[in-house]
Amino acid sequence: MKARHVALAAIATLGGIATVLVHAQQFKPEQLKYQRNPATGSEIAAVWGDGTKKEPFVTRVKYPAGFKSAPHSHPVDLQVTVLSGTLHFAEGTTFDESKLKEYPAGSFIFEKANVPHYQMAKSGPVVFQVSGSGPNAFNFVNPKDDPRKK
Numbered sequence: 001m002k003a004r005h006v007a008l009a010a011i012a013t014l015g016g017i018a019t020v021l022v023h024a025q026q027f028k029p030e031q032l033k034y035q036r037n038p039a040t041g042s043e044i045a046a047v048w049g050d051g052t053k054k055e056p057f058v059t060r061v062k063y064p065a066g067f068k069s070a071p072h073s074h075p076v077d078l079q080v081t082v083l084s085g086t087l088h089f090a091e092g093t094t095f096d097e098s099k100l101k102e103y104p105a106g107s108f109i110f111e112k113a114n115v116p117h118y119q120m121a122k123s124g125p126v127v128f129q130v131s132g133s134g135p136n137a138f139n140f141v142n143p144k145d146d147p148r149k150k
Contacts, residue, residue, distance in 0.1 A: 032060055039138035040069050041147050047129070051136040059130045063087075063121035070145035071095055071118045078132040080109040085126035091117045093141045116141050 025048055032045035042063050049057030060083075063069075071093050080087075088100035089109055093116045100120055103109060111117060140146040 034060070034062060037061070038148050039146070042067060042069070049134070051130075051132070051134045053134050056133050057131070057136070061128050061130060063119070063126045065121055065124045067121040067126075068095065069119040071116045071141040072145075073114050073116045073139050073141070074111060074132075074136055075113055075139070076132050076134065076136050077113050078111040078130050078136070080111060081129045081131075082107045082109075083127045083129055085121065085124050087126045087128055088120040088122045089117065090119075091115055097122075114139075 027047060032047065034043040034045045036042075037044040042061055044062075045060045047058040047060055049055050051057040051059055063085075082103050082105050084105050086105070087103045087107070087109075088097075089103055090096065090099040090101060092099060095118050097120070100118075100122065102123075138146075143149060
C-alpha cells in the first residue's frame with residue numbers, strides 16, 4: 001500500500017512539473033514591450049503575471065538618468081533586483097537625496113509592504129525588476145506627488 005502511495009505522489013509531482021514546463025515563458029530583453037507607468041512616469045513592462053490582480057507578478061522598470069520617484073509605499077511586499085545601472089534608494093516619508101544609498105547592478109532590495117520609500121536614477125539610467133504577489137498599487141505619501149492627479 002505504501003508503494004502505491006509513493007507511486008501516486010511521484011506521478012502527481014511529475015505531472016505538475018510537466019504542466020510547469022508546458023506553460024513556461026521566455027523573453028529576451030528586446031521582446032519586452034515597455035509603456036509609461038501612469039503612477040510614476042517611468043517605463044514598465046509586464047514580464048509575467050498582472051500586478052493589479054491577486055496573483056504573482058514580475059515587472060521590469062526603466063528610469064532615465066536623473067529620474068526621481070517621490071516617497072510612496074505599496075500594499076504588498078516587493079522583491080527588487082537591479083539589472084543595470086545604479087539605483088539610489090532610501091526609506092522615509094520625505095525625499096532626502098543625502099540619505100539615498102547606492103545599489104549597483106546585481107543588488108537586491110526587499111521592500112516591505114506599507115513602508116514609504118523613494119528612489120532615483122542619480123548617476124545614469126537604471127533597469128530593475130520587481131516581483132511580488134498582487135494586487136500592487138502606488139500610495140504616495142504626499143498626494144500632490146501623484147502624476148495621475150496632475
